[in-house]
Amino acid sequence: ATYTFDERNRLRGVTNEKTGAKAEYTYYPDGLRATKTADGSETRYVYLNGRVIEELDKNGQLKAQNIWGNELLSRKDVAANKRGYYLYNSHGDVVKVVGENGEELNRYEYDTWGNLTAKTEGMSNPFTYSGEILDGETGFYYLRARYYDPTVGRFISEDTYKGQVDNPLSLNRYTYTHNNPLRFVDPSGHKPAPYADLSEEIFEKDFLEVANGLRSLEGFSEQTKIKMKQRIYQSAFADGYDYFVAGLSLGVFAVEAVVALEVSAAYYGYRFASRGTPISNGGVLDKANFAQKTYGNNFSAKGAQIYSDMAGTQVKTVNDLVSAINNGKISPSQIPIDYIVRDGNTLILNTRSAQALTQAGIPRSQWNAINRTGDSLYEELLTGQLTRNKLTSEGIPTVRPGLID
Numbered sequence: 001a002t003y004t005f006d007e008r009n010r011l012r013g014v015t016n017e018k019t020g021a022k023a024e025y026t027y028y029p030d031g032l033r034a035t036k037t038a039d040g041s042e043t044r045y046v047y048l049n050g051r052v053i054e055e056l057d058k059n060g061q062l063k064a065q066n067i068w069g070n071e072l073l074s075r076k077d078v079a080a081n082k083r084g085y086y087l088y089n090s091h092g093d094v095v096k097v098v099g100e101n102g103e104e105l106n107r108y109e110y111d112t113w114g115n116l117t118a119k120t121e122g123m124s125n126p127f128t129y130s131g132e133i134l135d136g137e138t139g140f141y142y143l144r145a146r147y148y149d150p151t152v153g154r155f156i157s158e159d160t161y162k163g164q165v166d167n168p169l170s171l172n173r174y175t176y177t178h179n180n181p182l183r184f185v186d187p188s189g190h191k192p193a194p195y196a197d198l199s200e201e202i203f204e205k206d207f208l209e210v211a212n213g214l215r216s217l218e219g220f221s222e223q224t225k226i227k228m229k230q231r232i233y234q235s236a237f238a239d240g241y242d243y244f245v246a247g248l249s250l251g252v253f254a255v256e257a258v259v260a261l262e263v264s265a266a267y268y269g270y271r272f273a274s275r276g277t278p279i280s281n282g283g284v285l286d287k288a289n290f291a292q293k294t295y296g297n298n299f300s301a302k303g304a305q306i307y308s309d310m311a312g313t314q315v316k317t318v319n320d321l322v323s324a325i326n327n328g329k330i331s332p333s334q335i336p337i338d339y340i341v342r343d344g345n346t347l348i349l350n351t352r353s354a355q356a357l358t359q360a361g362i363p364r365s366q367w368n369a370i371n372r373t374g375d376s377l378y379e380e381l382l383t384g385q386l387t388r389n390k391l392t393s394e395g396i397p398t399v400r401p402g403l404i405d
Helices: 195-213 222-233 301-311 318-326 351-359 376-388
Strands: 002-005 011-015 022-027 033-038 041-048 051-056 062-068 072-077 082-088 094-098 104-110 116-120 133-135 140-142 147-149 240-245 248-253 336-342 345-348 368-371
Touching (some): 301 318, 336 351
Parallel strands (some): 336 368
Antiparallel strands (some): 011 022, 022 033, 033 041, 041 051, 072 082, 094 104, 133 140, 140 147, 336 345
16 A cells, blocks of 8 residues: 655555555644545544544534543444444453443454454444544554554554653654553554553543533523533533633533534634534525624633634634734634524524634635534524524624623
8 A cells, every 4th residue: 555644744645556445634733633535435523632522524414423421432323323332341442332222233352452353333433442443444543643553563654752762662653552552552642551541531630520510500591401411411521611601601511512602612632623624615604693792802711712722822802813813823714603594594603703703804605614503402502692682583694892792
């Protein structure tokens, strides 16, 4: 096979001369894989905390949805209309996927280095050895920074980390887990870690985030509170982030999808995952209205932190974000805009972010539009916006600066 890499040492293409099969890959600015195209089929990846929470086709339609806790808990295969729940061994390898009634859907067996020695599958599932994604077109495991080839027990490219002089095993920049895959895993593609230590670290972080997420459910209807709590408790270790609406703090959790109207759940890596390119093209937002009459110039603390991290400079206000866009520090594709179609009307949910894009002169046809129509939680939150602003489902075409959103 022939491999092509980009200037950042990331795998961009694979061609098998014998079979004629080809695969191509693209990446987000932080290095996480954005798309994979194999056998003419494109998959787009949406991340939260470096974990894939959604897989989409080239048109932005959902192919699979992953629910995470301490590890991957369950997966919905849309095409097969099946939901599977994951069982692991002590190394973190997926050994079974079972259905909602406990029936076995998938089964896997491995050798020490991660080669599959036996496999049966009743639903799609790329997560196998060490709980990582196995690319069927290459047989490589995608470990974020690099790809691992289990047939030779090595990475296919050189590590950008040069290792430590006092640790000779780290100086070979192709070795996998210091040649000790029984004890170690490599979740980053850069540095081995004992699986037990990794699990403990994730547990502690997620536990604290859930605790923070339950701090306040003020300001929402009982129906919305119930939905939010259900999503939190679907995973005892669900990831949580602060969500601010009209100054009220609410923990947000990524089970089916993280809810954040000001800063969407579609950011990459540890700062939320961006779908990278517009999911809905063709000007779907050209005639979209807003669900509120005014907007505040200041982003919430969490929103400001996320945008500041992305830009590498302070971004606290809509004006700051406009400057970051115009200076090329933040790409418009990194700013997802959620919308809902209700009664034939398209309504934008992320008012401040949309205003920043507008003021930066970015046409709506180039916005990263994400359709949340039908998601019960987003629908409920939209209803709240319209009700508070005394608007019908038609919304309002323009908004003006105000004290709060």
